[in-house]
Amino acid sequence: xxxxxxxxxxxRLNAGLVAAGSALPFAxxxxxxxxxxxxxxxxxxxxxxxxxxxxxxxxxxxxxxxxVPGPLIRVKQGDEVNVRLSNRLSxxxxxxxxxxxxxNAMDGVPYLTxxxxxxxxxxxxxxxxxxxxxxxxxxxxxxxxxxxxxxxGALVVDEIQPVPVDRDIVWALNDWRFRRDRQLxxxxxxxxxxxxxxxxxxxxxxxxxxxxxxxxxxxERIRLRLIxxxxxxxxxLDFGAxxxxxxxxxxxxxxxxxxxxxxxxxxxxMRTDLIIDLPGSVGAKVAIVDRYFDExxxxxxxxxxxxxxxxxxxxxxKPQAHKPxxxxxxxxxxxxxxxxxxxGGAMGMMGGMGGMGMNRGSMMRMMRQGLFWIINGRIIAxxxxxxxxxxxxxxxxxxxxxxxxxNRTVFDHPIHLHGHTFQVLARNGQAVDGTVxxxxxxxxxxxxxxxxxxxxxxxxxxxxxxxxxxxxSAMGAVxxxx
Ligand code: C2O
Ligand code: CU
Numbered sequence: 001x002x003x004x005x006x007x008x009x010x011x012r013l014n015a016g017l018v019a020a021g022s023a024l025p026f027a028x029x030x031x032x033x034x035x036x037x038x039x040x041x042x043x044x045x046x047x048x049x050x051x052x053x054x055x056x057x058x059x060x061x062x063x064x065x066x067x068v069p070g071p072l073i074r075v076k077q078g079d080e081v082n083v084r085l086s087n088r089l090s091x092x093x094x095x096x097x098x099x100x101x102x103x104n105a106m107d108g109v110p111y112l113t114x115x116x117x118x119x120x121x122x123x124x125x126x127x128x129x130x131x132x133x134x135x136x137x138x139x140x141x142x143x144x145x146x147x148x149x150x151x152x153g154a155l156v157v158d159e160i161q162p163v164p165v166d167r168d169i170v171w172a173l174n175d176w177r178f179r180r181d182r183q184l185x186x187x188x189x190x191x192x193x194x195x196x197x198x199x200x201x202x203x204x205x206x207x208x209x210x211x212x213x214x215x216x217x218x219x220e221r222i223r224l225r226l227i228x229x230x231x232x233x234x235x236x237l238d239f240g241a242x243x244x245x246x247x248x249x250x251x252x253x254x255x256x257x258x259x260x261x262x263x264x265x266x267x268x269x270m271r272t273d274l275i276i277d278l279p280g281s282v283g284a285k286v287a288i289v290d291r292y293f294d295e296x297x298x299x300x301x302x303x304x305x306x307x308x309x310x311x312x313x314x315x316x317x318k319p320q321a322h323k324p325x326x327x328x329x330x331x332x333x334x335x336x337x338x339x340x341x342x343x344g345g346a347m348g349m350m351g352g353m354g355g356m357g358m359n360r361g362s363m364m365r366m367m368r369q370g371l372f373w374i375i376n377g378r379i380i381a382x383x384x385x386x387x388x389x390x391x392x393x394x395x396x397x398x399x400x401x402x403x404x405x406x407n408r409t410v411f412d413h414p415i416h417l418h419g420h421t422f423q424v425l426a427r428n429g430q431a432v433d434g435t436v437x438x439x440x441x442x443x444x445x446x447x448x449x450x451x452x453x454x455x456x457x458x459x460x461x462x463x464x465x466x467x468x469x470x471x472x473s474a475m476g477a478v479x480x481x482x
Contacts, residue, residue, distance in 0.1 A: 040084035040124055043071065045093045045117075045139075045151065052176055053203050053210040059184045061150035062089060068208040069172045069229065070137070070153030077132040077157050083125045085117055092116025095125055096140040097155060098269055098416070099251055099439040101327075102127040104459025107418055110141040111383050112460050112478065131325040131421070132159040133251020134170070134225040134271045141384055143468040144199055145188035148177075148231045150208070156225065163247060163275065163319045165223040166311055167216070172208075173266060173300070174230040175201030189472060195346040195372040197411055198232020198268075198467035204290075206301060214303045218310040220278045221319075223247075228266035231468040234412060235300070236292035237264040239276075242303065245319055248273035252421060252437035253322035262442075265292075267414030269440040269466035275319045278305050327437060328398075330423045330452035335400040338393050342415075342443070342465075342475065343408040344374040366474075373409075373465070373475035380477050383462070392463070392477035395455040403463075404450045407443040413470065415449075416440040419461040419481070422453035440466055455481040 048063040064070030064085075075081055085095050094117055096108035106127045110116040117123045135155040139146040154170045162168075177185040177199065193199040206212035216222065224244070228235060239259070246259040250271050263272055279286070284305040291297040366372075366379050373379075381387035395401055402425065407413060416439060424436045427449050443449055464476030 040082045040126070041073070042084050042086065043095075044086040044088050046088040048150070050150070050208060052205050052208060056178065056182050056203065061184075062146060063150050064095070064137070064153050068150035070151070072154050072156060072170060073137065074156045074158065075129050077129060077160050080126060080128050081155070084122055085125065086122040087117045087119055090119055092118050092141055093139045093146060093151070094123070094141055095137050096418075097125070097127070098136040098138060099133070099271065099421075100129060100131050100135045100155065100157065101419060101421060101457060104419065104457070104461070107459070107461070108140055109383065109418070109462055111386050111388055112462065116141050129157040131251065131327070132157045132322070133248055133253075133325065134227065134273055135251055136172075136227050136229060136269065136271065138229075140462075143384060144193075144231050144472055147229075147468060148188050148199060149184075152229045154225070154227055157251075159322050161323070163223065163322065164221075165275065166220045168223045168225070169214070170225045170227065171206050171212070172227040172229040173204070173206055173235055175233045176203045176205065177201040178203050189370070189469070191370060191372075193232065193469040194370060194473035195367075198469040200233055201230070204233075204300065213301055214276075215306045216278050216311075217307040218278060218280045218282060218305050219313070219315050220311040221316050222276045222278065224274045224276050226266055226272045226274065228268050228270040228414070230268055232268060234268070234292050234414070235264075235266040235290050236261065237266065237300065238289045238291050239264070239303075240286050240289065242276065242279070242286045245275040246272060247275055247319060247322065249436065250421075250438040250440055251325075252327075253324055254436065255321050255434070256319045265442055267412065267440070267442050267466065268468065269414055269416050270442065276303070277315045278303065278311075280310070280315065281305065282308055324437075325421070327421050328454040328456045330425075330454055331400040332402075332452065335402050335452060337402045337404060339376070340392075340403055340405045341376055341408055342373065342405065342413060343377075344372050344474070345409040345411050345470075346372070348409040348411075370472075371474040373470055373473055375475070375477050379474050382472055382474055382476060383478070384472055389478070391460065391480035393479050395479055395481045397458055397481055398454065398456050400452060400454045402450055402452045404448065405443060407445055407447045410445050412445070413443045413465040413467060413475070414440045415443055415464070416466045417451075417453070417461065417463050417479070419457040419459060420453045420455065422451040424449065425452045426450040457481060
């Protein structure tokens with residue numbers, strides 16, 4: 001049997017070989033974190049201080065591992081993720097591995113798959129990363145506050161044969177709410193945010209820093225992994241004249257094509273992997289504009305060619321496609337259809353009540369309790385409050401299901417399912433082209449979206465809106481696969 005040291009040595013060599021084999025000449029520094037059996041990577045939930053914006057003072061935040069975002073966790077597909085979370089905060093926490101399929105016990109959902117990791121305690125998360133791609137990790141308790149104070153990070157699982165690029169960059173996008181006195185707003189669960197579009201901040205950062213730019217060489221090829229990591233803000237990016245290739249949505253490979261506007265919508269929990277080929281002329285500058293609120297669009301970042309040395313003489317062509325992840329396909333033959341109607345929210349309470357047997361009295365009671373959303377005519381008390389309600393649906397193991405969703409609210413909602421990767425089948429009656437696999441799907445007001453998946457992962461799984469203020473105010477349910 002190999003000792004741990006020789007195993008570590010082996011992993012390092014292995015990682016070096018992989019990097020050498022797949023990277024183009026301008027390989028940048030990406031730290032490969034290879035899990036060593038028996039030695040978990042220690043990550044503590046703790047307070048930290050960070051300067052998020054050059055014109056703002058450093059503020060007290062909460063973090064994983066003392067940095068915002070938390071440490072990049074990176075493994076090769078098929079390797080193990082092995083993390084020991086220790087809690088040094090004054091309240092319970094957890095880590096949910098967003099978008100990657102894990103056994104139920106590793107899903108990190110307090111009151112459902114584990115108890116909250118209390119102050120001074122630790123919890124070991126250990127699972128094999130079967131799926132390659134860009135994922136996210138974050139707590140799943142008091143989420144608006146914990147994520148809103150800085151607790152989130154990226155999990156990258158490298159393909160066995162990744163698309164060769166010069167640099168591989170992760171951008172976690174989020175926002176922060178500052179008060180006029182230039183301190184972080186300390187109120188997180190605000191009823192207006194809950195019943196409207198969620199908690200929006202007034203300082204926007206990339207990896208915890210305002211004003212991050214992407215600079216590089218003429219014709220340099222960059223893989224840009226975009227992560228929607230805000231508690232509520234939705235980004236709709238526009239790369240202007242640059243035509244990025246999209247190669248993955250929510251970590252799942254798509255046949256490379258030029259990104260369309262919908263590929264660049266990054267609601268909370270959504271990810272898009274792009275291949276960007278920088279322009280050929282030194283000094284070229286491209287603005288990355290967020291036009292989610294079109295009348296209040298702003299420049300999120302810039303791509304600037306600032307180096308004289310070209311990465312190559314000519315731009316590269318279309319990138320190769322990645323192999324799909326080993327996801328059990330949805331089978332339409334015999335699939336059972338489940339219907340989910342989302343209602344409620346400001347301006348929508350009456351609509352939600354309509355025909356759903358809810359009277360004015362129960363609606364008022366619910367609003368007093370800070371619950372604003374209605375799923376299939378029911379108010380499902382949020383798990384985060386420690387209330388466990390019976391599953392909305394019970395699914396039979398290894399059967400395929402269609403979940404037909406309808407958004408009867410006036411707000412957008414990124415809807416996320418745990419434990420499974422689903423196929424987006426149809427949107428407003430139109431079949432979706434090709435096989436689009438996601439774990440978070442974006443619903444606009446009045447949208448009807450059908451997703452399909454094989455329920456091949458046993459356990460109790462959350463199904464919720466990833467606008468965390470909505471999740472907290474009843475826009476979530478549990479699906480049981482047994
Ligand atoms: Cu990213 Cu249930 O969450
Ligand atoms: Cu929502």
